Amino acid sequence: MRAYRASTLAASRRFFSESTLKGEPPEILAPGGVRSADLETRIPQRFNGFGEKLVAVDIPNYRVVEKLGIGAQSRVFRARCMRTGKDYAVKIVKVLNPEDTSFIDLLRTEHAIGSAVDHPVIRKVYELRMLRRRLRVRGAILFMEYVDGPSLGDKDFSRPLNEILRIFREVAAGIHAMHRAGYVHADLKPTNILICSDESVKLIDLGQSAKIHEAKPRIQGTIDYMAPEQVQRGVLDERTDIFGLGATLHKILTGEHVLTDMNQTISMSSQSLAGKRVSDTHELAIEKLPSFLARLIQDCCQYDPADRIQSMSALIQRLDLARVIVSKRLHSPSPVEDDVPWDDEEDDVWDAVVDELDDLGIARDDDEIPG
Numbered sequence: 001m002r003a004y005r006a007s008t009l010a011a012s013r014r015f016f017s018e019s020t021l022k023g024e025p026p027e028i029l030a031p032g033g034v035r036s037a038d039l040e041t042r043i044p045q046r047f048n049g050f051g052e053k054l055v056a057v058d059i060p061n062y063r064v065v066e067k068l069g070i071g072a073q074s075r076v077f078r079a080r081c082m083r084t085g086k087d088y089a090v091k092i093v094k095v096l097n098p099e100d101t102s103f104i105d106l107l108r109t110e111h112a113i114g115s116a117v118d119h120p121v122i123r124k125v126y127e128l129r130m131l132r133r134r135l136r137v138r139g140a141i142l143f144m145e146y147v148d149g150p151s152l153g154d155k156d157f158s159r160p161l162n163e164i165l166r167i168f169r170e171v172a173a174g175i176h177a178m179h180r181a182g183y184v185h186a187d188l189k190p191t192n193i194l195i196c197s198d199e200s201v202k203l204i205d206l207g208q209s210a211k212i213h214e215a216k217p218r219i220q221g222t223i224d225y226m227a228p229e230q231v232q233r234g235v236l237d238e239r240t241d242i243f244g245l246g247a248t249l250h251k252i253l254t255g256e257h258v259l260t261d262m263n264q265t266i267s268m269s270s271q272s273l274a275g276k277r278v279s280d281t282h283e284l285a286i287e288k289l290p291s292f293l294a295r296l297i298q299d300c301c302q303y304d305p306a307d308r309i310q311s312m313s314a315l316i317q318r319l320d321l322a323r324v325i326v327s328k329r330l331h332s333p334s335p336v337e338d339d340v341p342w343d344d345e346e347d348d349v350w351d352a353v354v355d356e357l358d359d360l361g362i363a364r365d366d367d368e369i370p371g
Contacts, residue, residue, distance in 0.1 A: 005297020058101045059090070059141065073103040078146055087146040088126070094139045104130075106207035107140050113206045114144070117181045121174025123147060123194075123204045147202045152252055153190035162326045167193070168249055170201040175241050176312040183209050184236045186216075188244030189225045190251060212237055224257040228303055231261040238312055245315070252279075253289055258301050265302040292325055 062079040068089060069076040091105045091110075096151040107128060114125025124145040131139040150157060152167070159167070171193055175185055187208035195203040208220050213235055223228045227243035229236060247258045286294050296318050302308045309315045 005098055018085065030089065059227050062088075062090070064090075071103075073100050074107075087148075089144040089146045090124075090144040092139060093142075093146065095137055098277065101137070104137065104140050107142050109209060110206040113178070113181075113209045114185050116223070117178050117183065119174050119177035121170055121175065121201055121203050122206075123202050125206075139329055144204075145202075147194045147196060147204065149194050149196040149202075151191045152193045152195070152248070157190075157195075157252075157357065162323060162330065163322045164249075164252060165319055165326060167195065167201050169316060169323065171203055172245060172316045172319060174201075174203045175245065176316065179212060179238050179241070179312055182212050184238070185209050185241050185244070186219050186236055187225075188241060188248050189222050190248055191250070210236055224251070224260060226260050227305070228261050229305060231248070239308045242300050242309050242312065242315055243302075243305075246297050250297045250301070253293065253297075254286065258297070290325075293323060296322060 059079060061082050065078040065080050065087065067075065068078055073096070074091055074093045076089060076091045078087055080087050091107065093100075093107050095101060095104065110314055111125050114122065126145075129141045129143070130137060131141065171188075175188075178185055183206075185203070185206065185208070187205060190285040192203060192205045194204060196202060210216055215233055215234070215235050216230070219226075219231060219233060221244075225244045225247040227236075227240045228234075229240060247260070250256070250258045272324040286297065289297070297307050299318070300315065309318065
């Protein structure tokens with residue numbers, strides 16, 4: 001027993017933790033006030049494969065409840081603190097080869113940006129713990145806020161139009177906070193937007209994020225939502241996220257992807273798409289939308305950043321306008337059947353509600369955006 005304790009103590013000294021700038025929650029502390037990162041974090045000899053096991057790392061004072069997701073070299077679990085009963089989302093990255101250290105870099109990025117941005121829509125990040133064995137980094141663990149709810153990418157996700165616009169307005173407010181802190185998200189897509197049980201919204205996965213007005217050395221993102229400048233490894237700014245959010249809104253409203261530099265090939269295995277250009281299918285999808293929503297998405301997803309909506313605050317204003325139009329239709333004294341198209345007369349409403357926005361206290365382009 002003494003030999004085991006001695007080996008355990010020696011092993012624990014080979015590990016270290018990178019603490020968050022915002023401070024750790026009390027749950028990260030072990031009984032007696034000892035930081036859990038100062039205890040042994042055991043890495044099994046078979047850490048080079050998760051296989052069918054639930055988890056490959058034994059985290060002191062935590063019990064793994066369920067697997068939440070799988071990435072290229074990572075797994076995300078729901079882990080419960082045994083002392084407090086509080087649940088966390090825990091992302092575990094393994095290092096098998098030298099090139100796998102890039103996944104550690106993504107975790108460092110997520111931890112750094114999550115620590116720097118404080119907004120209710122952005123998922124909180126608590127602690128990054130590096131795992132070492134024999135002086136080599138074998139992996140890392142990131143402790144994050146656990147969010148109990150589906151994503152917009154869930155196959156069963158369905159909401160009324162006015163509710164969808166509310167969700168995207170909240171996401172835009174969270175991204176606006178990231179931009180003010182000096183970062184772009186750069187990986188906006190349905191699966192990164194979660195809906196909590198109380199209908200609040202959480203934006204997750206900051207691993208692809210970057211400093212604003214900088215270029216990435218390699219192409220990163222999701223092909224159906226990437227702005228052209230991401231593919232070209234150009235400078236990223238607010239308009240990069242505007243493209244991504246517009247592409248996400250298009251997918252949710254039409255079920256189809258917008259045209260990007262990375263998805264211009266149609267699978268010939270689909271009879272319904274055989275012989276059609278991607279641009280044709282894109283036009284068919286967006287034509288199904290009300291004109292004011294089609295224009296909104298088109299203004300977000302222009303190829304040239306100079307032709308897009310120029311700031312997230314301006315996009316928030318456009319979303320607020322869209323919500324007012326939808327609300328006016330829903331509360332019209334004369335009921336409107338669902339199959340009646342949204343025609344050009346809605347354009348007149350678009351102009352008319354600008355005065356209403358002033359009365360409601362909704363910010364304009366040059367004002368501070370609340371939330």
